[in-house]
Amino acid sequence: MPRELTELLEAARAKPMTSEDKETQRRSFAYGNAHIENARVTREMVDNAAQAIKH
Numbered sequence: 001m002p003r004e005l006t007e008l009l010e011a012a013r014a015k016p017m018t019s020e021d022k023e024t025q026r027r028s029f030a031y032g033n034a035h036i037e038n039a040r041v042t043r044e045m046v047d048n049a050a051q052a053i054k055h
Helices: 003-014 019-037 043-054
Strands: none
Touching (some): 019 043
């Protein structure tokens, strides 16, 4: 693996994820999995569902 990539990976490991980062990652994961099953699923649909769960 190139040294530059190794350094970037190490820097990413050291950076803690914020709550916002985790939520963004969670929604991205949900979208990716749902979209594989149904191409009509949009990011907006995932965002709306996530908002509904919060309330």
